[in-house]
Amino acid sequence: MSYLEYHAKSTPTGLRKILYLNWPLTLLLASVAGVGFLMLYSVAGGSFSPWAEPQFKRFLLGMCVMLVVAMVPIWFWRNISVLAYLMSIVLLLAVEFFGTIGMGAQRWIDLGFMRLQPSELMKITLVMLLAAYYDWLPAERSSRPIWVLVPVLMILFPTFLVLRQPDLGTSILLLAAGGGVMFLAGVHWGYFAAVIAAGVGLVTAVFQSRGTDWQLLKNYQYRRIDTFLDPSQDPLGAGYHITQSKIALGSGGWSGRGYMQGTQSRLNFLPEKHTDFIFTTLAEEFGFIGGFTLLSLYILIIVFCVATALAAKDRFSSLVTLGVAITFFLFFAVNMSMVMGLAPVVGVPLPLVSYGGSAMLVLLAAFGLVQSANIHRPR
Amino acid sequence: MKRNAKELEGAHRKLSRRALLLGGLQLGFAGGLAARMRYLQVDQADQFRLLAEENRINIRLLAPARGEIFDRNGQTLAHNSPSYRIIIVPEDAGDVGEVIAKLSRLITLDPEDVERALVEMRRSPPFLPITLADQLNWEDISKVAVNAPALPGITPEVGLTRIYPQLDDFAHVVGYVGPVSDYDLSKLDRPDPILRIPRFQIGKVGFEAKREDVLRGTAGAKRVEVNATGRVMRELDRKEGQAGADMQLTVDADLQNYVQARLGKESAAVVIVDCESGDLRALASAPSFDPNLFVRGISVADYRMLTDDPYRPLANKTVQGTYPPGSTFKMVTVMAALEDGLIGPEDTVYCPGHLEVSGRRFHCWKRAGHGHVDLNTSLKQSCDVYYYDLAIKVGIDKISAMANRLGLGMRHDLPMSAVASGLAPNREWKSRVRGQDWLVGDTVNASIGQGFILASPLQLAVMTARLATGRSIAPRLVKSIDGVEQPSGAGESLGLNENNLRMVRRGMYSVSNDRRGTGYRSRIIAEGMRMGGKSGTSQVRNITAAERAAGVIRNEDLPWDRRDHALYVCFAPFDNPKFAVSVIVEHGGGGSKAAAPIARDVMLQALYDGTPPLAAYPKGDRSRIKAQQERLERERLQRGGSQDSDQA
Known part of the structure; x- marks a missing residue:
């Protein structure tokens, strides 16, 4: 069923839309953000500044953005998705040329009132574009090579731009979320199997080539991999983050050391304690x-999204909701794996908890899309 | 694009299927995360908790205050004074060079200190604190404290440093402390962790080193919480250490000061023993040095000057130096003969100026000879032939045994560095050590304190005290530890015949008070203060027959280090001995000329507990003595003045 076939009467209109907001989901988002405020207050040594207060303001702004996005009919978002995607690409290119250098990487554009990270925006517009693409594409064509190539290019182009910044974490996220949406849209599993097989082959080749004269990576890159695989090799250097993070986690035990009693973070043993490592x-x-x-809160959010997607009557709503869910899942899964020493340290924040404006606004806007899909579902 | 409903339905079902599959995968992954979390936080919690504590808690040792040292009247010989220093932990500092550059803009750093610190840094692990600057004033240390946030790894610290307010006077008795060296650590089996405290001072030489056990005290500790850069956030708890015990020595600082001044630039040593308790009232070795130089680490140039000096200022001549005692040994020979009943006071020996013993001619110091000599005259005029004759009759073994009874050839147990045992040889010793038979000529040489015989000034003073009292006086240096009085050295009776002792003492009285005595010129005339003494002149070279034929070269014509040692031992007051004194002036020439005046002066100073009245001196000496007293007083005042400015 396409949006054209909706009966205008069967969808809520006006202020009645608020009643159809997915309230449990909204509440879950607010509680996750609440955990964030709590932790930001703690890592600042029991102070609202410098992190908890700005974060709270951004959350309120983000909730407004979410409501606004939710009120706008989902088909509007479908119609502008190509435009949104192109705008994101333009912004990414702009960062390439006019961006500000921060944390050793070129990531944001200073808009005056806030710093915009186009790569954050890209995560959501890519999902929108792919959802719109598969909404438009007849299902039986979705596995044909030419129609597979188009979304692959849509994914790879921004991924390449983000990788150049360099922002490995976001690139992985874009790649995985894009792939996820393609998988959901019904692209033949053979493609995925092939990509995975190729990936495994590449990794094997990288390791096999080490020390030979056709070595694929630089020596320092191998050393990074070594440190990742066994952080204790270099506890004061590259492995420091992971080691200290594991110590913090481990020393928490069953019930923790008590609010504001964590010695690892309070005494600065943890790096990036207010951003990527806030989970520790x-x-x-x-x-x-x-x-x-x-x-559990995160998983519940995913469950609600999947439920919304399954209930949706059109492909765009389903795909965009599931795409947002995948992006959200990738955020916390990669972040948690990282702090628990299961994945390399790549810059991925803990969604809605880590300090940071762009990520929070974009995520809440994305959940606005999920809400919009829920509200504007014909009943 | 037109769709048929069936196709759409199929696509939707496929989407739902895949959504559920993907959702399931996500759930599975989340389960994996939860399991990992459980593994880290529950199964391995204890291990990580420990690591977190290790991260956070540092144990810092607290150096105890070293025991202070006082003289018998409570004057300070060694005390501790606060000293401010700056330590750097290279690991926390990051770029050490930059931090030091920043620091040197705040305060003036000694380039030598910085160089030494950099060397030390290269050798030690980066987390060990290293002293960058020492002995800073309060103003500098506050500047550093205020700017601490801009100086990572830098901590101002207050510590204690050792001060020796008596400067040169007690360098040999008290010794000195210094920073623990790698060599010190290598000597120890399991070094006390306290020694790893940066700039911790331990006794290096002398009393400070010998009684390190009591003086050091025990370390305290504090547990501090540190942050990731090693900065101390707060103190968790603290256990104070136990300060070292305070020590009181038997030495009298004023007397010691006088003696050192009196010795002046001579290479000499003086020991004053209390005849009642064995207390060492003064132990002076000249020239001396300022021990404070060693506390911080002496410069190479200063050290070279001390080691290259032919007068050996670093050696403690009072207990380390052993010399042939010369004629001061004659009391031992005569006591051995008297105790053996071989001679009486009236027995005489004819001295023609030499004695032939198994084909070798032994000379008396007086070429013309003393004629008929009895015991008293032999001591008074120090006739050598009398003792040659006596010794051949008594034999070396009895002489050696008597020497041991009187405190020679044995090590007196004193808490000082390298206390020498000297040598009172016998037949057994020579065959054991030299692998040769004892010859009668050896006995003849020994009878007048030459040959193999060696004694330290300490031993000679003890010998004199034992002769004066008849008791086995033992020297005592420590009066009390932490207020606890140490056992006296008064000793038991030696079991010597009192009549024999009296005869020897009378002989010593004649030495000092008889017009023909060798020590007559350095007598005391105050009644009740008169002393008994004995001079000694010990050869440090052999006089060949050819030289003797040509006329023995006078001391004044010899190079300094070939001249005779001058010795003098004495006790006073004669009727009720209070002090025994031994003096040695290295290469000073004749004992009666070089050593006896010093012995008399320090004896009087001890007897009067201060500057003696001129009336105690013979009339002819008074003007000279007056001038000398005034000169010494001036010198002491000057030194006292400079001492004050040193401390300020």
């Missing part, structure tokens, strides 16, 4: 119980 503080202060609770 949570785990140190609230223990396994705290960490598991947050993980």
Whole structure:
């Protein structure tokens, strides 16, 4: 069923839309953000500044953005997705030329009132574009090579731009989320199998080539991989982040050391304690119980998204909702794997908890799309 | 694009299927994360908790205050004074060069200190604190403290440093402390962790080193919480250390000061023993040095000057130096003969100026000879032939045994560095050590304190005290430890015949008070203060027959280090001995001329506990003595003045 076939009467209109908002999802998002405020307050040594307060303001702004996005009919978003995608590409290119250097990487454009990270925007517009593409493409064509190549290019182009910044974490996210949407849209599993097989082959080749004269990576890159695989090799250098992070997590135990009692974060042993490594503080202060609770909240958000997607009557709504869910999942899965020493340290924040404006606004806007799909579902 | 419903339905079902599959995968992954979290946080919690504590808690040792050292009247010989220093932890500093550059803009750093610190840094692990600057004033240290946030890895610290307010006077007795060296650590089996405290000072030489056990005290510790850069956030708890025990020595600082001044630039040593308790009232070795130089680490140039000096200022001549005692040994020979009953006071020996013993001619110091000599005259005029004759009759073994009874040839147990045991040889010793038979000529040489016999000034003073009292006086240096009085060295009776002792003492009285005595010129005339003494002149070279024929070269014509040692031992007051004194002036020439005046002066100073009245001196000496007293007083005042400015 396409949006053209909706009966205008069967979808809520006006202020009645608010009643159809997915309230449990909204509440879940707010509680996750609440955990974030709590932790930001703690890592600042029991202070609202410099992190908790701005984060709260951004969250309020983000909620407004979400509501606005939710109120706008989902078909509007479908119609402008190509435009949104192109705008994101333009912004990415702009960063390439006019961006500001921050944290050793070129990532944002200073708009005056806020710093815009086009790569964050890209995550959501890519999902929108792919959803719109598969909404438009007849299902029986979706596995044909030419129609597979088009979305692959849509994914690879921004990925390449983001990788150049360099931002490995976001590139992986774009790649995985894009691939996820393609998989959901019904592209033949053979393609995925081929890509995975090729990936495994490449990794094997990289390791096999080490020390030979056709070595694929530079020596320092191998050393990074070594450190990732066994951080104890270099506990004060490259492995420091992972080692300290694991210590913080481990020392939390079952129930944690108590709020604001985490020594690892309070004494600055943890790097990036307010951004990428904020989960370690949570785990140190609230223990396994705290960490598991947050993980459960995340999973519930995913469950609600999947439920919304399954209930949706059109492909765009389903795909965009699931795409947002995948992006969200990738955020916390990569971040948590990273702090638990299961994945290399790539710059991926803990969604809605880590300090950072762009990511929060973009994520809430994305959930606005999910809400919009829910509201504008014909009933 | 037109769609048929069936196709759409199929696509939707496929989407739902794949959505559920993907959702399931996500759930599975989340389960994996939860399992990992459980593994880290529950299964391995203890291990990580420990690591976190290790991260956070540092144990810092607290150096105890070293025990202070006082003289018998409570004057300070060694104390501790706060000293401010700057330490750097290279690991926390990051770029050490830059931090030091920043620091040197704040305060003036000694380039030598910085160089030494950099060398030390290369040798030690990066987390060990290293002293960058020492002995800073309060103003500099505050500047550093205020700017601490801009100086990572830099910590101002207050510590204690050792001060020796008596400067040169007690360098040999008290010794000195210094920073622990690698060599010190290598000597120890399991070094006390306290020694790893940067700039911790331990006794290196002398009393400070010998009684390190009591003086050091035990370390305290504090546990501090540190952050990732090693900066101390707060102190968790602290256990104070136990300060070292305070020590009181038997030495009298004023007397010691006088003696050192009196010795002046001579290479000499003086020991004053209390005849009642064995207390060492003064132990002076000249020339001396300022021990404070060693506390911080002496410069190479200064050290070279001390080691190259032919007068050996670093050696403690009072206990380390052993010399042939010369004629001061004659009391031992005569006591051995008297105790053996071989001679009486009236027995005489004819001295023609030499004695033939198994084909070798032994000379008396007086070429013309002393004629008929009895015991008293033999001591008074120090006739050598009398003792040659006596010794041949008594034999070396009895002489050696008597020497041991009187405190020679044995090590007195004193807490000082390298206390020498000297040598009072016998037949057994020579065959054991030299692998040769004892010859009668050896006995003849020994009888007048030449040949193999060696004694330290300390031993000679003890010998004199034992002769004066008849008791086995043992020297005592430590009066009390932490207020606990140490056992006296008064000793038991030696079991010597009192009549024999009296005869020897009378002989010593004649030496000092008889017009023909060798020590007459350095007598005391105050009644009740008169002393008994004995001069000694010990050869450091052999006089060949040819030289003797041509006329023995006078001391003044010899190079300094070939001249005779001058010795003098004495006790006073004669009727009720209070002090025994031994003096040696290295290469000073004749004992009666070089050593006896010093012995008399320090004896009087001890007897009067201060500057003696001129009336105690013979009339002819008074004007000279007055001038000398005034000169010494001036010198002491000057030194006292410079001492104050040193401390300021």
